[in-house]
Amino acid sequence: MNLHLSRDDAERALLAALPGRAHDLARLRTLAEATWPVVTVVGKYNHGKSRLLNEMIGRVAFSVADRRETVALAECLHEGVCWLDAPGLDADVHTEDDDHALRAIWLQSDIRLFVHAAKEGELDVAEYSLLQRLRDDGQRSLRQTLCVLSQVDQLAYEQQLREVTASITAQLPDLAWHPVSSTRYRQGLEGTKPLLLQRSGMPALKGALQHALDRVPQSRAHETALLLGEIREELQQLQTLRHGQRAQLCELQAQQGQRFDHDLRAVLDQAGVDIQALLEAPGPDHSLTPDSLADQFKVTAGKLERNRLQVGYSKVCIAINSVLIKHGVLELPLAQQTHMRSLDNVIVAVLGVYVKYRKDLQALFCEDAGRSRLQSEFSRYFELSMDRLALAARIADVEAELRTAQYGILALKILVDQQVSA
């Protein structure tokens, strides 16, 4: 793998190794490319998110209406902060919002402002479970969530605010809530009314947000290191796993090969001994004495001798074939098969069908060169047998997966370099 990989290539390589890390990789890319801190406002529609955003920014950047409004992801850059208005947290009939919300809340944000209208009392199930996830994510990634109790001007009495805060705190004890009223803030500013301004909770919320913004570089560094570390750990585990699998399969492959070699060598050695005994039989050699036309229907010494040699040779072939069968060499490789079934076996393929005379048998079985040729020929067919090929294919698969993990480790280095330089 060369070192001129682009980030895209590196991400692809990592994704191939760890498909479950798609979101983390996307987040890492956001972290590497992001410049301004991103603040995402999330909550049910009509709980005053857009109005709150406008007041935080100090100008009308997001549209406000007393009906469902925030559908698409709205974005605003202002004084070094990127503000996102996430689609309403509502499982509605239309679901295209989900994707926007996912991006805004989980992928792009450094800080989340969770908005809940005070008049609504407790958190409902959707709010509760999202806040729980945000809190858990905060503990892991150090991304902060500020909880805003909005529209407090719509409560009849101060006592009601205390009741609502108490019941929300009972639902999720370890979160602090900022009571806020955008309307009071606007009125306070326009009419220079200090009490409304103070009771709007906006100065306090702005202070808290500034504090959170100051900590963004630190939390980004933490989150980057955390994600890279987790990915590295997972890749190493994957690599170890694949190494182990490959070693196991290769061990099996080697064992099978040794057993085959051993059995084949034994049967060939025995063949050498048997053929030698056959050839060393006492008396004259009649096998080369030709029969005359008159001998056609007679038993001659030549015929008997030739028959004796043929039977001995057959036995040797059968013994070798038995070893082949035992080790799964049951047929010729497909490419070599003919339409003549009687010729479609490995013995014929290696030894041929010609008549073997004494000198042929001697050369084939009784000399080292002959036997080692047979050993290597039969071994070749063993490697081409069905079960052996299947095992080799499995090893190749595992090796490919091992390479994917190793490429992932190299790709991660590229990511780390880019992440650090960012």
Place this chain on the structure above:
Amino acid sequence: MAAADALAPSQVDLGPLKQPLQAWLTELTQALAAHTIEVSEAGRTPPVLAVHASQINALLINSAPDWQREWAALEPARHLAQTFEDRVMLLVYGKFNAGKSSLCNLLAQRFAAHGKPVQRFHVQSGRIVESGEPLAEGAVETTAQLQGVCLGAHLMMLDTPGLHSATLENATLTQRFTDSADAVLWLTSSTSPGQVQELDGLARELHRGKPLLPVITRSDVFEEDEVEGEIVKRLRNKSPANRLLQEQDVEARGQAKLRQMGIEEAWLKHPVSVSVHMTREQGQTAQALGDSGFGRLGSALLDIVRSAIAYKQRKPAELMLHHLEEHVLEGIASQLQPSLAQLASLLQVERTRLQDTQPRLVRAVVREVLPGLPALMDRYAPEQAVAALCSEIDQLLRGALVLQVQQHIGDHALPLAAGHEAVYDGTLDELGYEPLYDALAAHIQASIARQVELAVGSCHRALDLLHASILALQTVLAGRKDQLMHLKRQLRDEVDRHPVNQTVL
């Protein structure tokens, strides 16, 4: 508003309609018991399939008592329906803090103001207890029990504990009584109106053909000012334009939601915005009531009560039908049918596995048996002991078959065909060594292929039997369902033929 009291439901004899429903259930119970899945020829069905099949059989046999228990659990709803059979019952539905109790209390005050009788009650361990207190109201969840109020002579509001509330018991309690209602008021707060996912919890009621009226509550807003160092608050109604915007939005999304749920949009009435708080603050004058939306709510109530009467008249038979549809058929659709489908797909997996295994099984046995043949020939050749050789080969073959069958398709655990298979019946020397070897080897290979074929074939036949009984059961279930749908149409047509006896005063 009290005009809604004028609609009196009339009675229809539903006996002839309830009887076929009861018969349907009896026949279904018998049919299920008669169609248990066959796991005969013990040991031939792989355990994974057998376990699954016996779970299905348990469902077939145990369902009837379960259904009876579910029917019994609905007794409180039937009791409630019976107690108030002369009233149209409106279910007040909505999230906690939607203002359900406040609305019920205000309606009670209005009826009382018109000199109509008002009686509050709550349900305590299944019994209806009358009480004098207004319903509790508050900024956080307050309603923990099922409570209601009878308005005038012919109307009753059933207040439900908060939906989507953290307490599961509340949700279950609500579910058990909802079937006794004739129509639904869906209360949705003006702060964030029309959260249509709430309607999911109402799916059953809506499928039962009950009209739905969305009420946008708390349609008011505080205005504040700072006067001499103090915050002064003033509540006002949301403007008519603002209300129209919200009502149109809620209606559009309500319709979309009903379409998505497969329910006729016609059941959704036009939404109405109200503010209980404002009308109270202004002393419930005619002007105040009108401004806060209660004039429109009154008309809407009259309208929904009128649409609810048709349902009300066939309610006793509907309750039975709902039980059959929602417990019996739904139970079958959610448990039995998926189980059957899963069994069928497991069975297909087994078939494919058997097909793939067959050639591998043959190879494995050949690899084990054939290499031993030359040694056997050498052993028996000197005595020309053909019979002994054949019987030894036969034994070797069986041993290898049993072992490999066990290893490859052991979970089918089938017995191998018994009996001796003739391997060769010639003499040992008549052919010569190599032809004899070839003949024996060919016989052994053929014999292995045949035996494996037999073994795998008997596995397939066991699967065929299983498959046949799955199909038979599926056919029965489909037939029963069609029959119930037919009875349902009959019930609804029959009652519609009776003219509704209503007099509007």
